[in-house]
Amino acid sequence: MERRPASDCVRTARANIRLANQICEGADLARLQEAFTLLETTVAEMRQAETEVRTGMTDGSADLRRETKLLKREIAGAMRVVDGCAALCRGLSIRLGLTALTYTPQGRSVAATLSAAECELQG
Amino acid sequence: MSSLLAMMGAAGNALGVVQQALSIIQNNVNNASTPGYATQSLNLEAMPLDVATGLAGGVTSAGLQNSRDPYAEEQLQAQTQALGQYTAQAQATGTIQSFFDASGSSGVSAALAALFQSFSAWSVNPNDPTAQQSVLDSAANVASAIQGLAGSLSQTAQQLNGSIGSTASQINSIAAQIQAYNVQRLTETTPDPGEDAQLYSSLDNLSQLTNFTTVTQADGTVTVLLGGGSPLVIGSQQYAVSTASSPAGAHVLDSQGNDITSQITGGQLGGLLDSRNRVLGSILGNSQQTGTLNQLAAGLADTVNGILTSGTVSPGGAAGTALFTYSATPDDAAMTLKVNPNITTSQLAAANSSGSNGNANQLAALTTTPLAELGGMSLTQYFGQIVSDIGQENQTATDNQTSQQQVVSQATTLINQVSGVNLNEQAAIVTQFQNAYQASAEVLTVLNTLADAVLNMMTPLT
Numbered sequence: 001m002e003r004r005p006a007s008d009c010v011r012t013a014r015a016n017i018r019l020a021n022q023i024c025e026g027a028d029l030a031r032l033q034e035a036f037t038l039l040e041t042t043v044a045e046m047r048q049a050e051t052e053v054r055t056g057m058t059d060g061s062a063d064l065r066r067e068t069k070l071l072k073r074e075i076a077g078a079m080r081v082v083d084g085c086a087a088l089c090r091g092l093s094i095r096l097g098l099t100a101l102t103y104t105p106q107g108r109s110v111a112a113t114l115s116a117a118e119c120e121l122q123g
Numbered sequence: 124m125s126s127l128l129a130m131m132g133a134a135g136n137a138l139g140v141v142q143q144a145l146s147i148i149q150n151n152v153n154n155a156s157t158p159g160y161a162t163q164s165l166n167l168e169a170m171p172l173d174v175a176t177g178l179a180g181g182v183t184s185a186g187l188q189n190s191r192d193p194y195a196e197e198q199l200q201a202q203t204q205a206l207g208q209y210t211a212q213a214q215a216t217g218t219i220q221s222f223f224d225a226s227g228s229s230g231v232s233a234a235l236a237a238l239f240q241s242f243s244a245w246s247v248n249p250n251d252p253t254a255q256q257s258v259l260d261s262a263a264n265v266a267s268a269i270q271g272l273a274g275s276l277s278q279t280a281q282q283l284n285g286s287i288g289s290t291a292s293q294i295n296s297i298a299a300q301i302q303a304y305n306v307q308r309l310t311e312t313t314p315d316p317g318e319d320a321q322l323y324s325s326l327d328n329l330s331q332l333t334n335f336t337t338v339t340q341a342d343g344t345v346t347v348l349l350g351g352g353s354p355l356v357i358g359s360q361q362y363a364v365s366t367a368s369s370p371a372g373a374h375v376l377d378s379q380g381n382d383i384t385s386q387i388t389g390g391q392l393g394g395l396l397d398s399r400n401r402v403l404g405s406i407l408g409n410s411q412q413t414g415t416l417n418q419l420a421a422g423l424a425d426t427v428n429g430i431l432t433s434g435t436v437s438p439g440g441a442a443g444t445a446l447f448t449y450s451a452t453p454d455d456a457a458m459t460l461k462v463n464p465n466i467t468t469s470q471l472a473a474a475n476s477s478g479s480n481g482n483a484n485q486l487a488a489l490t491t492t493p494l495a496e497l498g499g500m501s502l503t504q505y506f507g508q509i510v511s512d513i514g515q516e517n518q519t520a521t522d523n524q525t526s527q528q529q530v531v532s533q534a535t536t537l538i539n540q541v542s543g544v545n546l547n548e549q550a551a552i553v554t555q556f557q558n559a560y561q562a563s564a565e566v567l568t569v570l571n572t573l574a575d576a577v578l579n580m581m582t583p584l585t
Contacts, residue, residue, distance in 0.1 A: 024533070025533065026533070028536070029556065046570055047573065049577055072574045078563075086561065088195075088198050088202075088534050088538075089557040089560055096553060
């Protein structure tokens with residue numbers, strides 16, 4: 001793996017997230033898949049950023065800190081969109097008698113409990 | 124012969140039903156772009172066939188069915204309410220932010236910097252009339268900048284009051300449309316598709332303006348309740364909302380005159396109320412708080428006046444005079460801050476017990492002196508904090524608006540995809556989308572964890 005300054009990796013991650021947001025605007029399954037693939041690539045970028053910081057490969061910590069904080073803001077924005085849409089899907093799933101999936105704050109998938117499902121429907 | 128007649132009757136009846144179905148399809152095509160219109164379909168029912176008893180079979184109409192999913196409609200309206208709120212907040216905080224110069228090259232920041240510079244120059248030559256006059260001029264500029272800022276913000280408060288009033292009028296106008304629908308609905312056994320479309324279009328429009336819930340009654344009328352349960356429309360009765368302003372801010376009143384401001388948390392009205400009462404209130408003050416700009420004005424005047432009046436114009440000379448004046452009402456300090464009209468350059472007290480320029484030095488040091496009345500911040504830091512806070516408010520509102528726009532856009536598309544298809548198709552579509560969003564949420568959580576890890580590892584390096 002070619003070594004790059006951590007801030008480069010974070011900048012690429014930010015660009016990827018912005019692009020993923022644009023791609024999935026239309027709620028089209030193929031485009032959602034495309035956005036998902038881009039997010040997976042972004043994970044690789046951030047893993048490299050983590051490695052570079054661990055081994056001291058930073059090109060100015062102030063810049064990296066600023067870029068990483070901006071990245072976190074962009075992740076929060078994307079998460080908001082995903083949360084909103086996922087909640088709608090959960091409600092529709094429950095109404096259709098399907099298993100409503102939800103996720104923990106750590107990102108793990110779990111099936112919604114009956115009481116949680118009722119809350120979902122009532123809003 | 125009777126069987127033949129019965130069969131011909133059945134065939135004729137079937138043709139009538141087909142004609143009805145075709146006209147419904149035509150109606151769907153004609154209304155494809157009508158706001159709020161839901162695709163209609165005709166339920167067909169088989170007629171009993173028993174030749175022996177003269178039942179000729181055929182089909183008959185079993186009523187209209189529309190593709191509307193009330194749950195999906197409600198969800199979309201809830202998301203639209205949030206979008207209306209964030210959009211109003213982003214616009215209002217953007218306007219408020221435009222009165223603050225974040226660069227510090229103009230406005231209050233620049234005027235404060237110039238005042239401290241003039242104190243510094245005066246401390247070098249305490250008896251120089253030019254330096255003394257510069258102090259008076261700079262003080263007048265600071266007072267004027269703070270007063271101008273307070274004036275612009277007060278004007279914005281008035282504009283927001285006006286917007287809140289006009290939004291309430293729009294809400295009443297939409298409520299009148301829904302009430303008219305209810306009146307019409309009470310005269311019909313089945314809802315007219317055109318009127319149904321108008322109702323849902325009205326509800327969509329209402330969701331941009333405020334938060335509310337709807338209940339469809341057994342008689343087909345729609346009850347609309349504002350966020351906290353205050354009625355807006357019940358059956359054929361409309362309950363108009365109104366607005367008022369007081370020293371506490373802007374208020375929304377129900378038809379009985381009760382204050383329901385706290386119930387309005389969504390839509391454009393919710394966003395405007397939040398910007399007017401919370402954001403502007405925290406800067407300009409109201410009956411519950413002094414306001415940060417008033418605290419700055421009072422802090423500046425009290426501190427400078429305190430130093431000047433405790434000193435003397437020369438060692439052992441006459442006592443100093445206060446430089447600033449402001450109204451005795453604390454929440455009006457910024458609007459009334461001005462230079463003492465009676466002060467002259469010779470009344471500026473540069474001296475104190477530590478020397479002929481001890482007082483002037485103390486004033487010059489105010490640029491970095493922490494003040495207890497400003498929470499331990501200096502005057503410059505405190506104003507910087509006000510600018511930063513409003514910038515943060517605007518940033519948050521803008522971020523929320525961008526994200527919410529996407530949620531509404533995606534939810535609309537998703538709902539369109541699942542409406543008007545059979546349950547099996549709906550299940551397949553919803554499962555695919557649910558999995559896609561689920562997977563994205565998991566990856567985003569991993570990314571957030573990695574970003575946190577990078578930030579945490581950096582702490583020892585800085």
